[in-house]
Amino acid sequence: MAPRKEQQIFRATLELLAAKGYEGLTVEGVAERSRVNKTTIYRWWPSKAALLAAALVEADLLAMEQPDTGSLRGDLEALVRGIVALLTRPPAADVAVAALGAAVHHRELAEAVRRFFADRFVREEAVFERARRRGELSATADPMLIVDLLAGAVWLRTVFRGLPPDDDFAARAVSAVLDGSATARARTGGPAAG
Template sequence: MAPRKGQEIFSATLALLAEKGYEGLTVEGVAERSGVNKTTIYRWWPSKAALLAAALAESEVLALDPPDTGSLRGDLESLVAQIAALLTRPPAADVAVAALGAAVHHPELAEVARRFFADRLAGEKRVFERAGRRGELVDGADPMLVMDLLAGAVWLRTVFRGLPLGEDFAAEAVRAVLDGTARRPAEPA
């Protein structure tokens, strides 16, 4: 299949997913919107789930760009801001929420969604490797846990609570994770 035609199919797939959810996403609808015969789509992707998996993997709609600001704090703030943008700005927000919602209700998509989002967050590894070389990490720091806490905060605030993120949310979230929030008992003299 020509790369341009493939991108048109993927764009149509994600647009329909965002507009109608997984239940409303049909191969027929993708074919109509992309101007491709549905038999052509089925030749390349045997099911709606396979088509969605390919569209998610090939699309830049939900891309994260691992930053290199020169500090762990700066890199994490940039990543949190990117995740926040993905979950608050259409069409990425609609695609992300619909894809994860579909994964909850359709087991054939659960593994696809898990791999997709794991791949999108894989850039975190470089951020933490650089931070380790700069001496910014304590021994035994768990990069995945740090990213889960930060990305989870964005998801919870925007998707589940439906609250807006303030301009300083990324900095506040990173500060809470890196510096903690509890007072430390006074050390004995």
């Protein structure tokens, strides 16, 4: 399928999900909205779950630039700012929050969300590989844990607390996971040698 047409279908899928929820999402509705024949859509994606999984992973609407600022700190701050934007700025915010919220209730959607996060992580690993080569990451550091702490904090702050992160949120959150919040006397081991 032509990339432009595919993106049209993905955008229609995600907009319909945000507007009507997972129950209200139908391949017929996507066909109408994207002006693509229903049988064409079914030929590529056998179910609405498959279509939504593809849209979550591949839609330009939810794409995030992979940062390469020259430092781990800079890359992680850019990553956090990207997640804040994704969860707070329309139209992507409505889609991202609706998809993730709905995943809680629908087992087949949960699988799509797992693929979404797994796919993101594969891309984010480049940030940590470069950081290791530059000697910025301690030997015991756990990249997926770092990503989950940061992305989870943005989700909790924006969606559950309803508090939009302020301008220095990214810098403070990244400093918390890179520099730690304990005093020297309360630390275990301390930073590994660079």
